[in-house]
Amino acid sequence: MSSNAKPFLVIFILLVFGLLNAQILERPKCGFPPEHEDSARNWGYGYSDLLEDIELWQQSPFVSIDSIGSTVQGRAVWELIISENPSSDFYKRIYIHARTHPGEEESFWVADEIINYLIADTQEAAFIRSNTIFHIVPMHNPDGVELGYARENANGLDIESGWDDSILQPEVVALQNRFIELSFAPNPIKVALNMHSAYACKRYFVYHHENGTSDYFTDLEKQFISGVQFYYPDGFEDWNYYISWTNSTPDQYPESWWWFNYAEDVLALTYEDMNCSSAGNFDRTAEALIRGSLDFVGINIAKVENDVVVPDKFILNHNYPNPFNPSTSIDIELKKSSHVRLSISDLNGKEVRVITDQFLSQGINSFHWDSKDSRGRNVPAGVYFYQAKSNSIIQSKKMVLLK
Ligand SMILES: [Zn+2]
Known part of the structure; x- marks a missing residue:
């Protein structure tokens, strides 16, 4: 090797090391495609299962269900609205969507338990329904679920990214249009949770560093994540378990879209449930997510007693x-x-x-x-x-x- 080449070699090594380092810091959300043997059976919960559940959920007087758009293959993207008064101008609004990545079916089971909790005949649920409007999309990518894809929609594209594309996928359009529509309400969305289940055998949030957001936003993130963890201390990882956006703001994700359009007005976070054989406790996870969200938007259900509602003095x-x-x-x-x-x-x-x-x-x-x-x-x-x-x-x- 000539002595002239040495500086280039050093630069090359630094460059490769820098790229590797950046990749470690900015690894894509949700890690690797989850490994499941039963993908042919929609990981145990397919679109027809969802339609059956919709029939059941619709029987609750507190649930209204409508399609917010159509997929590549023409399936409806269904959204539940759970509230005592969905047209209230002052109830707090929370949006949850799950199963953008079909193989991360745990995110559905958590969403399912959130629905069960909110429609239950309990005093807590009645209190929550009288103060909030929950919007829940249990299956954002039904085509991918039916096709047995781990991450993609029917066009073979990962719709968790590409939220900044000039031509958007229909499933992305459906959610974006809905978010925009609700942003004009007197009580726009305060919390937007994007439910996933990564390769890790952990429950955690993808935390966005201040380099990609702001100091104030990271305070909100810490407050929210720690607030959820409070209700399930040994179940959730600390806020700093998975730190992302350390260099800058990526363009392609739903949370990027939220940040660029609404910044600190909406706490938009990805939640990752456990993706391993010991996954479970979806009901407890759901309750922690609900209670943490309520605390964050200023609704205190701690005082609500867990007993029967009786007319009292x-x-x-x-x-x-x-x-x-x-x-x-x-x-x-x-x-x-x-x-x-x-x-x-x-x-x-x-x-x-x-x-x-x-x-x-x-x-x-x-x-x-x-x-x-x-x-x-x-x-x-x-x-x-x-x-x-x-x-x-x-x-x-x-x-x-x-x-
Ligand atoms: Zn995912």
Whole structure:
């Protein structure tokens, strides 16, 4: 070797080492195609199984199901909406999609348990349904499932990447359009979970480094991931188990799309369930994901007692100040968490405003009335009644608005 070649050799070695190093830091999500022997049987859960489950889920009064788009082979991409009031403008909105990679069927089983938890006849579920709108796509890539592909759709493309392509795959279009549509709601998506199941025998989130996001966003990620882990401490890995986007923001993933379009407004994360023979505890995993998400969006179900909903006494306290101008506070004290409707009526008994109409926690719940009607207009001075109704019990009191 001539002495002239040495610098090039050094540069070459550094370059190769650098590439290898970058690849280690920026390895693709979901690792390698999962190894399963029963891919011919759709890994045990195919599109017809989904259609059967849809029939069952549809029987719940809290579930509505619709197609958000069509696949390459013309199958519907189904989305469940689970809520007491899907058209609410203030319920918190959470979006979950699973099984983009058909072979990662564990992500379906987790999504399935999330659905079971949310539609259950429990006080927790009722409380959640009265405060949230959950959107769940249990099978994002049904063609791939039916064709027995580990990662691809019917065009042979991995639809987990290519979210930045100039020509998008129909399954990607379906989700993107839905996300965009919901971004115009008064209560847009706050948390978007992309459910997978990687090669690893671990439960973890793909954490995005501040070099590819922002310092504030990584704080949100840590808060969210640790919040989920809190409900299943020995089940989930720490937030820093899998750090990605260490060099920059990749373009191709769903979370890239979220970041470029909505940045810190949406906590978009990939969750990876265990992909090994010891995978399981999908119900406990689901509960942790739900509870962590609720904490993150500011809904506290810790106070909801795990017992039967019974009509029970509540105390409607006097408003304060009274008389008032322009606003006053009204406290409702609940012995048990229950559904409460608090409304304001004028002297003629005409309802002018609904203050709340949802499940409330046990204890004191405080509300304000700003002397505006339901259309945001100031009401005239005078006597008004505030009425609280919970189950079959109604209480009302009088107050005076001065001008
Ligand atoms: Zn995957």
